Structures are given as structure tokens and as C-alpha cells.
Amino acid sequence: MTGFKEELRDKILGANSHIVIDDRTQEGIETVEPLVETVIKIPRVIAATPFIFKQVLLSSDNGVFGVILRGIDPAREAVVTKIGQNIVQGKLDYLTHPEVGTPTTNLPLPGIIIGVELASRLESYLGDTINVISPVGLENVGGVHAIGMTPKIRRFKVVGIFDSGMYEYDSALAYITIPEAQKFFNLASKVSGIEVKVTDISAAADIAHEIEGKLGFPYHARDWLKMNKSLFSALKLEKIVMFIILALIILVASFNIVSTLTMTVLEKGREIAILKAMGASRKSIMRIFMLEGLFIGSIGVILGLPLGLLICSLLVQFYKLPTDVYYISHLPIKVLPFDLILVSVSALLIGFLATLYPSWQAAKLDPAEALRYE
Numbered sequence: 001m002t003g004f005k006e007e008l009r010d011k012i013l014g015a016n017s018h019i020v021i022d023d024r025t026q027e028g029i030e031t032v033e034p035l036v037e038t039v040i041k042i043p044r045v046i047a048a049t050p051f052i053f054k055q056v057l058l059s060s061d062n063g064v065f066g067v068i069l070r071g072i073d074p075a076r077e078a079v080v081t082k083i084g085q086n087i088v089q090g091k092l093d094y095l096t097h098p099e100v101g102t103p104t105t106n107l108p109l110p111g112i113i114i115g116v117e118l119a120s121r122l123e124s125y126l127g128d129t130i131n132v133i134s135p136v137g138l139e140n141v142g143g144v145h146a147i148g149m150t151p152k153i154r155r156f157k158v159v160g161i162f163d164s165g166m167y168e169y170d171s172a173l174a175y176i177t178i179p180e181a182q183k184f185f186n187l188a189s190k191v192s193g194i195e196v197k198v199t200d201i202s203a204a205a206d207i208a209h210e211i212e213g214k215l216g217f218p219y220h221a222r223d224w225l226k227m228n229k230s231l232f233s234a235l236k237l238e239k240i241v242m243f244i245i246l247a248l249i250i251l252v253a254s255f256n257i258v259s260t261l262t263m264t265v266l267e268k269g270r271e272i273a274i275l276k277a278m279g280a281s282r283k284s285i286m287r288i289f290m291l292e293g294l295f296i297g298s299i300g301v302i303l304g305l306p307l308g309l310l311i312c313s314l315l316v317q318f319y320k321l322p323t324d325v326y327y328i329s330h331l332p333i334k335v336l337p338f339d340l341i342l343v344s345v346s347a348l349l350i351g352f353l354a355t356l357y358p359s360w361q362a363a364k365l366d367p368a369e370a371l372r373y374e
Contacts, residue, residue: 001239002339003332005232009201011166013224014082015173017195019208020227024218028190035215036194042214044199044207049076050191052181057133058114058174060122067118067172069132071181071191080197083162083175088116089126090160095177098159110180111159115170119161128158132176132184154184196221243342250347253300254354257293261358265289265365273367282363289359290352297351301344309335 021039023029032050039048052071057064074092078084084092090113098111109129114122124130134152156176164170176184178191198207204223212221225232265272272285312333319331 001235001242002336003334005235005239006334007332008235009224009232011164011169012228013201014086015164015166015169016224016227017080018198018201018204019196019211019221019223020193021196021211021215021219021221022193024220028187028192029194029219030188030190032189032191032194035219038214039194039196039211042207042211044203045211046197046199047076047079048194048196049073049080050178050194051077052178052185052187053192054181054185055135056174057135058118058122059131059133060124060128062123063121064133065118065121065172066135067114067174069181070173070175071178072175073178077175077195080195082164083113086162086164087113087160088163090158092160094159095175098157109155109157110176112156113160113162113175114158115173116161116163117167117171118174119158121171124158126158126161129155130158132156132174134185152184246343247346247350250350254297254350257296257351257354258358260296261289261293261355262361264292265358265362268362269365272362272365273369276365276367285365286359286363289362290355293355293359294348294352297348297354300351301347304347305340305344 021029021035029035029050036048036050039045050073052069054069054071056067056069058067059065072083072095074084074095078092092113095111095113098109112130112132114124114130119125122130132154160175162170164173182188182190196207196211198204201224205225208221208223208226212219215221275285312335315331316333
């Protein structure tokens with residue numbers, strides 16, 4: 001669960017920024033550069049860049065799919081997110097210079113970068129052309145005709161393909177430059193918001209609060225955890241439930257310790273009686289059987305820990321996840337010392353509690369009754 005959570009977090013932060021600033025009025029941000037300069041001066045902020053976020057349709061000769069189209073500044077986006085590192089074909093710089101590195105066409109088409117899964121769906125690859133369609137008619141763009149408002153359609157050249165490792169992003173995300181997005185959506189000089197990268201992702205909520213206080217109304221700053229609150233809350237709950245299930249499994253296994261010690265008390269009744277007749281106290285008898293139970297539990301922990309770690313290492317190498325079902329393509333494993341200590345101590349504690357009843361039965365054994373038929 002720890003590995004899955006951290007892997008998922010890294011994938012999300014690879015394609016998204018730590019903090020997103022937007023306009024509460026939903027009208028977009030017009031004075032962009034002064035805001036970016038203000039944000040960068042705030043302590044613990046590394047970089048900031050504007051972006052545009054809209055839903056469109058992408059079409060090729062082989063299909064039509066709805067996607068999220070992001071308008072970005074390639075130079076600054078590479079610093080804020082990991083999109084530049086995720087590109088497996090082409091380059092991020094080709095967005096601003098689509099004629100470089102890809103087969104050229106007779107028409108000077110703008111560039112677009114799409115995910116590897118989306119490229120497979122559209123059967124469009126580096127150098128191919130695809131159509132970007134606005135699903136809603138745009139004022140002063142498509143126009144209103146006798147048949148109704150017509151959507152705007154524009155051709156783009158595929159200048160890059162990225163692989164983020166998350167099916168959701170690779171199948172439904174595309175990038176173009178901010179000027180092309182503003183032109184296509186008729187936004188003039190407006191953008192949807194500002195992406196921010198910080199030094200410490202665990203302090204992103206505090207930094208977002210500081211940014212919001214610095215900028216004031218109508219700007220709103222949200223950190224990555226707040227934007228994915230339901231997902232990570234579910235993962236946290238699942239980890240707690242997983243620990244409870246594991247504890248119950250260990251509890252059931254501890255019944256073996258109870259039965260083993262109970263049989264030992266029955267078999268060693270004469271020896272216990274002799275010890276008590278020689279002056280052994282109830283506490284010393286209890287201590288003997290409690291130590292025996294702890295010894296059994298300790299052997300289980302000593303053998304179980306390396307066996308569990310071995311299974312984890314095998315799962316990492318050989319077990320793959322279906323990417324169309326899960327967010328990631330492989331089973332991530334990350335073992336924390338705290339988790340190992342917590343599970344081991346819990347197992348030993350449950351094993352110790354399992355020794356109490358048999359030890360108490362042995363301690364209260366009457367020597368006369370035990371030796372009557374000997």
C-alpha cells in the first residue's frame with residue numbers, strides 16, 4: 001500500500017504541478033506575468049508557469065476521442081512538471097518549432113504532443129496530422145449558420161509522444177502552446193491558471209495558503225493533495241483496513257500458540273506439579289510458559305519477515321498490472337522500517353497475549369491432583 005501510494009503520487013506530480021492557482025470567477029487570468037513574478041518571490045517556491053485547460057475532441061482517419069487539451073509554455077513547463085522527461089518520441093521544444101525533427105508538410109501546422117495510449121487509439125504517430133475540434137461553438141470563431149452553431153476545427157502536427165506511466169493521462173491528455181490555445185479558444189491574452197512548483201511537497205498546503213493570502217481575491221490556490229483528496233483519502237483508509245486484516249490473520253494464527261501451550265500443560269502436568277512441590281511459585285510457572293509462547297512467536301517473526309520481503313521482490317519483477325484497469329502498469333513495493341517494526345511488534349504482542357490463558361492454567365495446577373494417579 002505504501003509503494004502504491006507513493007508511486008501514484010509521483011505519477012500525478014509528474015504530469016501536474018504541486019500547486020494550481022486559478023480565478024474564482026472562472027473568467028480566466030489576464031494579467032499573467034505580474035502574478036507569476038509575485039508567486040516566484042514567495043519563499044519555498046521554485047518556479048511558476050501559466051497554462052490553459054480545455055476539453056476538446058481529437059480526430060484522425062481512425063477515430064474521434066475526447067481529451068483534455070493543455071496550453072503550456074514549453075520552456076517553463078519543463079521546470080514545473082516532468083512532461084519533458086516523459087516524452088519518448090520527439091521533444092518538448094518541437095511545440096514552438098514543429099518544423100524541426102519531424103517530417104514537414106506543405107502547410108505550416110502548429111505542433112501538438114499526445115500520450116502514447118492516445119496515439120495508439122488514433123493510430124497517429126510522430127509527424128502525422130490530427131484535427132482538434134471544439135465540441136462547443138465558439139463566439140466569433142465557428143459562427144452561427146442556418147444549421148446552428150458550428151464548432152471550430154483546426155489541424156495540428158504530432159511533434160511528440162509522452163509516456164507518463166498512468167493510463168488516465170496517456171489516453172486523455174494533449175499539449176499545445178499557450179498562443180495556439182488562446183487563438184483556438186478565442187481567449188485573447190487570458191489563461192486558465194498558474195502552475196507552481198515548491199521545494200517540499202509535504203508543505204504544499206501551507207505554501208498554497210500563503211500564496212492565496214499574498215494574491216488575495218479572486219485568486220484561489222490549491223495544493224496537489226487537495227486536488228486529489230478523495231483518491232489519497234481512500235488509499236489511506238485502505239492501508240488502515242489492510243493492517244486490521246493482517247492483525248486478524250495473525251490473531252487467528254496465534255490460536256496455534258494457545259493450542260500448543262495447552263497441550264504442553266496437559267502433557268507436562270507431572271513436571272509442573274513436581275516443580276510446585278519443590279517450591280516454584282505461580283509466577284515462575286507462568287513465566288516459563290509465557291517465554292515458550294514468545295519463543296514460538298519470535299521464530300515466526302524471524303522466519304516470516306525475510307520470506308515476506310522475498311515475495312515482495314518477486315512481485316516487483318514478475319507481476320504486472322493491466323494498465324486499463326489500474327492507474328499504473330506494475331506493482332510498486334516500498335518497505336518502510338516503521339511498517340516492519342509495527343507489524344513485527346504487533347505479531348509479538350498478539351503472540352504474547354495468546355500465552356496468558358495456558359500459562360494461567362499451568363500456574364493454578366494443584367500438585368496433589370496432578371500427582372494423584374502417578
